Amino acid sequence: MKILVTAKRVTDPDAKIRVKPDGTGIETAGLEYKLNPFCENAVEAAVSIAEKVGGTEVVAVTIGNDEAVNNLRTALAMGAERGIHVKCDEWQIDSDIVARILAKVFEREKPDLFILGKQAVDGDSNQVGQLVAEYLGLPQACFASRIEVGQGKVTVTREVDGGLETLELALPALITADLRLNTPRLPTLPNVLKAKRKPVQALTPAELGVDMAVKVATVAYEAPPQRKGGVKVKTVQELVEKLKNEAKVL
Amino acid sequence: MSILVVAEVSSGKLRKTTLNAVTFARNLAAKRGDTVAIAVLGSSVGDAAKEAAAYAPVHVVDSPALANYVAGTFAKAVADLANAVGATAVAGTSSTFTRDLLPRVAARLGAGMVSEVMAITPDGKFKRPMWAGNVIATVEVRTPKAVFTVRGTEFGPADPLGTPGSVTQANVSVTDDGKAKVVGFAPTVSTRPDLTEAKVVVSGGRGLKDKEGFRILEPLADLFGAAIGATRAVVDAGIVPNDLQVGQTGKVVAPNLYFAIALSGAIQHIAGMKGSKVIVAINKDGEAPIFSVADYGLVADAFKAVPELVEEIRRARS
Numbered sequence: 001m002k003i004l005v006t007a008k009r010v011t012d013p014d015a016k017i018r019v020k021p022d023g024t025g026i027e028t029a030g031l032e033y034k035l036n037p038f039c040e041n042a043v044e045a046a047v048s049i050a051e052k053v054g055g056t057e058v059v060a061v062t063i064g065n066d067e068a069v070n071n072l073r074t075a076l077a078m079g080a081e082r083g084i085h086v087k088c089d090e091w092q093i094d095s096d097i098v099a100r101i102l103a104k105v106f107e108r109e110k111p112d113l114f115i116l117g118k119q120a121v122d123g124d125s126n127q128v129g130q131l132v133a134e135y136l137g138l139p140q141a142c143f144a145s146r147i148e149v150g151q152g153k154v155t156v157t158r159e160v161d162g163g164l165e166t167l168e169l170a171l172p173a174l175i176t177a178d179l180r181l182n183t184p185r186l187p188t189l190p191n192v193l194k195a196k197r198k199p200v201q202a203l204t205p206a207e208l209g210v211d212m213a214v215k216v217a218t219v220a221y222e223a224p225p226q227r228k229g230g231v232k233v234k235t236v237q238e239l240v241e242k243l244k245n246e247a248k249v250l
Numbered sequence: 251m252s253i254l255v256v257a258e259v260s261s262g263k264l265r266k267t268t269l270n271a272v273t274f275a276r277n278l279a280a281k282r283g284d285t286v287a288i289a290v291l292g293s294s295v296g297d298a299a300k301e302a303a304a305y306a307p308v309h310v311v312d313s314p315a316l317a318n319y320v321a322g323t324f325a326k327a328v329a330d331l332a333n334a335v336g337a338t339a340v341a342g343t344s345s346t347f348t349r350d351l352l353p354r355v356a357a358r359l360g361a362g363m364v365s366e367v368m369a370i371t372p373d374g375k376f377k378r379p380m381w382a383g384n385v386i387a388t389v390e391v392r393t394p395k396a397v398f399t400v401r402g403t404e405f406g407p408a409d410p411l412g413t414p415g416s417v418t419q420a421n422v423s424v425t426d427d428g429k430a431k432v433v434g435f436a437p438t439v440s441t442r443p444d445l446t447e448a449k450v451v452v453s454g455g456r457g458l459k460d461k462e463g464f465r466i467l468e469p470l471a472d473l474f475g476a477a478i479g480a481t482r483a484v485v486d487a488g489i490v491p492n493d494l495q496v497g498q499t500g501k502v503v504a505p506n507l508y509f510a511i512a513l514s515g516a517i518q519h520i521a522g523m524k525g526s527k528v529i530v531a532i533n534k535d536g537e538a539p540i541f542s543v544a545d546y547g548l549v550a551d552a553f554k555a556v557p558e559l560v561e562e563i564r565r566a567r568s
Contacts (some may be wrong), residue, residue, distance in 0.1 A: 019385055096357075119499065121381070121382065124379060133322070137427075139427075140350075140430070163493065164492070166435070213392075214392065215361070215363075218387045222385070222386050232541065232549065233547065233548050236559050239530065242546055243563075244566050247528045
């Protein structure tokens with residue numbers, strides 16, 4: 001089988017993000033970039049299926065500027081066999097453009113499974129997988145915590161409000177990965193070196209025939225109101241006294 | 251023109267979280283001169299439709315094919331309904347249901363979608379969080395139609411209308427393409443209130459070590475009829491079910507009182523609870539980031555402090 005996975009480049013999830021004083025974006029100086037944590041789960045899921053199901057090819061796709069290739073290489077080092085890099089200015093696109101690009105890549109590659117991270121930890125929109133599924137008329141299982149591939153179908157357990165739901169999807173199908181799906185492997189040094197030689201195909205949105213007009217434009221950025229830290233109390237008694245008489249919440 | 255709120259129905263009943271999106275829709279409608287309607291979809295959802303009509307006119311799509319929620323089937327029904335009633339916007343309160351469903355509705359309608367709306371600006375744009383809430387973006391929808399998920403913490407539940415709205419059976423045909431089917435559901439069994447609806451939340455972190463350790467939160471939660479929450483690390487360790495996770499990728503809560511017990515306060519967790527009115531943190535590490543957002547911080551071992559806190563609160567109340 002063939003599995004397509006996403007490898008989105010995001011700012012380091014643990015970095016402190018600061019807004020530019022003029023509100024036109026975030027301060028990018030000194031920021032490190034990583035593979036989106038949810039995409040790591042997606043790549044791990046694809047690679048571990050490939051280890052179990054013989055003859056499986058894993059293809060990773062990223063969208064972004066030239067540096068996005070570095071994060072695509074992380075996916076290749078984890079075990080994806082080849083990469084696709086759709087070049088564009090990642091600050092000028094919305095979830096819908098990403099979805100329409102990915103839908104075109106899907107149509108070219110014709111995979112049996114498309115596994116994406118459930119959201120990117122920068123934009124936090126949580127839309128792309130679902131949009132792609134609708135554009136392609138695919139069945140979807142979002143927020144997956146377990147995937148089992150069967151004959152012409154895949155069984156997916158997903159994390160929903162109120163419990164765990166299990167879906168059976170006919171292939172081809174689309175899955176978005178949640179954090180509990182697996183523990184992504186750390187690429188070994190030999191695999192990092194090997195990844196440098198793996199083929200990466202460069203494409204442009206124009207070559208894919210994707211209209212680059214955004215449906216939703218981000219026009220300003222601001223820092224959230226800062227919550228001021230309060231006081232430290234010394235004892236449980238003092239805490240209860242304050243909760244009762246000052247905060248009046250008891 | 252109308253704004254269609256997608257109701258969330260659970261076991262035949264209207265979920266209260268639906269009412270937060272009704273408030274958002276009323277605010278947006280007031281700005282644009284639109285009207286608000288509620289879409290109730292499912293199988294045998296007459297009771298939920300009647301409940302919803304207390305807040306706005308209701309369009310019902312009732313079909314055996316909607317007995318189980320399947321994204322593709324529901325998305326087509328919602329989009330067809332939106333077209334049938336001339337809706338220019340579709341909204342739902344953010345939950346795993348609306349996050350799963352509404353992007354597909356947006357794709358069908360050719361609409362721009364804004365996730366996790368926190369506010370409507372005076373000039374009709376929308377504010378939403380990015381980077382785990384460390385950045386608030388202002389976004390503009392450039393399509394004639396728009397789809398929204400809205401944060402329940404930022405829009406309060408709507409009040410009922412003086413006179414209930416009408417309930418109309420929508421003329422929408424439902425088809426299941428058979429590509430996806432629900433084959434199992436393992437519910438989280440809990441007698442506690444829903445995290446997003448609770449007035450008090452007691453959350454624990456990895457410092458509580460294991461299931462046994464996590465139990466020290468129960469008596470404290472009992473005192474307030476509180477919901478119990480957890481950090482990602484606790485959920486990952488299998489100590490509590492996944493739907494108790496508070497944070498960037500879990501639930502966003504804003505109760506009157508939030509207890510953060512033995513959790514350090516990673517930015518992803520703080521993103522999910524910093525809107526709480528009063529935050530109490532107990533952690534043995536005095537340098538833990540959680541203290542920078544807590545109104546009251548106590549540097550102490552939770553295993554000692556929490557039982558003591560329960561005793562002291564009982565005493566203070568008697």
